[in-house]
Structure formats: structure tokens, C-alpha cells
Ligand SMILES: Nc1ncnc2c1ncn2[C@@H]1O[C@H](COP(=O)(O)OP(=O)(O)OP(=O)(O)O)[C@@H](O)[C@H]1O
């Protein structure tokens with residue numbers, strides 16, 4: 001069990017200059033009483049969303065309040081809180097960087113200097129033509145900046161947009177952290193292995209604390225400890241992309257048919273241990289990972305009130321896909337054809353960008369013509385799906401195969417009766433949950449089914 005951590009937090013009070021600024025702003029509103037030179041607390045509360053009790057405390061300027069309260073107060077009047085507007089007093093708190101990293105309700109916050117020390121964007125993509133994901137970004141910002149989560153997992157099938165989303169998020173929160181380090185574990189070539197843990201730790205330590213002792217201690221445990229020490233001192237935003245590449249192919253948590261756990265080769269390069277440390281250790285940094293498979297190790301620890309969360313990444317919507325297409329070229333199709341295209345490919349932006357390139361190249365942008373050919377699954381798409389499916393467990397593949405055989409959704413008892421040799425309810429439920437998190441199946445309380453593309457692919461790949 002995680003023990004709640006006691007941290008030292010800073011609280012803040014307005015300086016005379018800050019207080020003057022807010023008074024001037026309030027004096028320009030309708031609720032200002034020029035005779036008493038004040039404004040009813042109730043009216044201020046309505047405007048700011050702060051309680052009258054908190055407002056009284058802020059105005060008294062004797063006891064400190066959370067810095068976010070002052071940020072919120074200022075932002076309610078379109079003001080930017082500058083360091084000269086408040087002074088801090090230490091209570092049980094954290095560093096000012098992390099506090100400033102927590103603007104609420106779209107507040108404008110004075111940014112700490114742009115990160116340069118220890119920042120490395122690695123192979124992060126250019127996401128300047130980013131579409132949609134407003135709700136996901138808002139949720140993630142809340143988790144990172146307000147809830148101060150230690151570790152967040154973005155999960156979803158290949159090409160659904162995890163890397164782009166985490167990169168956009170990193171861009172948006174970068175000024176609230178001292179360092180940003182963005183690393184992908186995807187090997188450059190499929191035959192290559194991911195970077196050994198020891199080299200990875202050296203790389204992180206070198207970037208995050210270039211001034212630290214150059215003789216990095218040898219044993220992995222010591223390096224991990226050094227990294228945790230650095231993350232405790234420096235608020236760092238760490239992106240770990242394609243974490244599926246460093247998880248054992250079928251993790252020990254993957255149950256076998258009878259519910260026992262499968263053995264896997266001893267993994268002396270304990271990446272899972274690193275993830276566990278990052279999730280549960282004491283530090284003031286935030287790690288966001290992406291994965292095409294559910295790292296069950298972490299999900300068993302995640303929960304609403306712990307600093308460990310996961311977010312399944314869903315399809316892009318029609319208008320967002322149309323935005324992607326029109327950034328590339330001009331395409332012609334009826335609304336019904338657009339819908340058919342996006343639904344068939346499950347709103348997957350990678351697959352749809354492959355489709356867009358094909359329609360542009362072979363059909364001069366004519367969606368009608370492309371659909372008329374009825375060759376929706378072609379080699380480039382097959383390759384994307386092959387890479388996703390090779391990571392599934394035997395049971396997950398079985399489920400996909402059985403669902404592909406049905407033209408309609410299948411109920412749980414029906415599905416269970418079809419899997420031979422039979423498996424326990426828990427094992428099947430786990431497999432269905434995992435497939436649903438990755439958006440590989442569509443599942444309601446009653447039954448499960450496949451998206452059209454996955455059905456066609458699974459039929460030709462798995463059905464025998
Ligand atoms: N929000 C978006 N706006 C525009 N294009 C997007 C968006 N998200 C993804 N894409 C497009 O889809 C492609 C795949 O996205 P991304 O690399 O993020 O997928 P992924 O889920 O990380 O896949 P994998 O599991 O293979 O790493 C991108 O190269 C980009 O072209």
C-alpha cells in the first residue's frame with residue numbers, strides 16, 4: 001500500500017503591490033461600492049469561485065493560502081500573477097515551481113523560465129498540425145498540474161495517437177517544470193533490442209543533472225537511487241514512449257488458461273522495477289508513458305486517489321480526421337462516404353493517414369472511387385495491425401478470432417462456451433478488459449464485438 005507522503009508546501013500572501021492590483025481591478029466592476037471602497041464578498045465569490053471564507057483570509061493578508069488561490073483570484077480579473085505580487089511562507093508544501101505548475105481554471109500563471117537545463121526532446125515528433133483531443137488534454141493537465149500525479153499511462157492500439165498526445169501535453173506543461181526529457185523505447189529497427197536499463201539510467205542522469213558527479217555509480221540499484229534523488233530535487237516532466245517495448249512480451253501478470261501466471265525468462269534488466277519506483281517513490285516529477293499494451297504491474301496500483309492514473313486513448317472524430325486530410329490535400333466524398341471511411345478504420349489517425357495517402361496517390365483524392373474498389377485492408381495497413389497483434393496473449397488472440405467469426409456482437413457466456421479448452425471467467429474478463437482498453441474490441445456490459453477493419457483483418461489472419 002502507498003503511504004500518503006508528507007511534503008512541505010509553500011503558502012502565499014499578497015504583497016502590497018499584488019493587493020493593490022486586485023483592488024484596482026475590482027474597483028472597475030459594477031459591484032464596487034465607491035463609498036465603502038469595497039465589494040461584497042458574495043459578489044467576489046461568485047466572480048472567482050473562491051469561498052467567502054478564503055476571500056476573507058486572502059484580504060486579511062495574515063495567514064498564507066495556497067498559491068493557486070491567488071493565481072485563481074488574479075485570473076478571474078484577467079490579471080497575471082507576478083512573483084512581486086505575492087510572498088511565500090512555508091507550511092507543509094512543495095517547491096514554488098510545482099505550485100506554479102498548478103494553475104486552475106485556465107488561470108494565467110507567471111511562467112518559470114523556459115526549461116533549458118537538462119531538457120531533451122529526443123525523437124519527439126513535430127505536432128504543430130495537431131487535431132482535437134481537447135478533453136483528453138484538459139484531463140491530463142488536471143492530473144499533471146493539479147493532482148500532481150507521479151505516473152500516467154496513455155494506452156491504446158498502435159497509431160491511435162498516444163505519442164502525439166503526450167508530445168502535445170509536454171509542450172503545454174513544459175514551462176511548469178525545470179526539465180523535460182522525452183525518450184522512446186521503440187527500437188530503431190525491429191531486429192534491435194531496446195536500450196539496456198543501465199544505459200538508459202545513465203542517459204537520464206546525464207540530462208537531468210549534467211553537473212552531478214560524472215562517475216555514475218555502477219550497480220543498477222545505485223543508479224536508480226541517484227535518479228530518484230534527482231527527480232526529488234528537480235521537478236521534471238519525463239515522457240517514456242512505447243513502453244510496451246521494455247515490458248516482457250507476455251508479462252508474468254498475464255494469466256494462463258487455468259488462471260496461474262506464466263513463467264517468463266528472468267529479466268535482470270528490471271525496467272518494471274524502474275516503473276514501480278517512478279510510480280511509488282517520493283519525488284516531485286511527473287512521468288507520462290505510452291503503451292500499446294496494458295502494463296498490468298502499474299494498473300494494479302492505479303486508482304483515483306493515488307498519483308498513478310491511466311487514460312485509454314480513443315479514436316479521432318470525423319471532423320478531426322477531415323482536418324488531417326485537408327492539411328494534406330483536397331479530397332472529395334459525400335458525408336455518408338466520409339462517415340463510412342472513418343468508421344471502418346475506427347478513427348485511427350495513423351491508419352487513416354495511410355489511407356489518405358493511398359486515395360491521394362491512386363484515386364486523385366476521390367473517396368468514392370476508393371470505396372468502390374472494396375479493397376479496404378491492404379499491405380501497409382496489415383503491417384500496422386501485425387505489429388499490434390503480435391503483442392497479444394494467446395487468449396486475447398483467441399477472443400479476437402472468435403469475435404471475427406461472428407457477424408454480430410457476442411454475449412459473454414456465448415464467448416466463454418466457444419473458447420476451448422475452457423478458461424476461467426476471471427481470465428476471460430481480464431482479456432476482454434485489456435482488449436477494450438486498447439480499443440481492439442467494442443464492449444458493452446452485455447456483449448463484445450469487433451470494429452469492421454479489425455474484423456476483416458482478424459478474419460484473414462487468425463481464422464482457420
Ligand atoms: N491529434 C492528432 N492530430 C493530427 N494527427 C494525428 C493526431 N494524432 C495522431 N496523428 C497522426 O497519426 C499518426 C500516429 O500517431 P501516434 O504516433 O501518436 O500513434 P501511437 O498511438 O503513438 O502509435 P504507436 O503505438 O505505433 O506508437 C501520427 O504520425 C500523426 O500523423
Ligand SMILES: [Mg+2]
Pocket residue numbers: 162163164241242290
Ligand atoms: Mg507512439
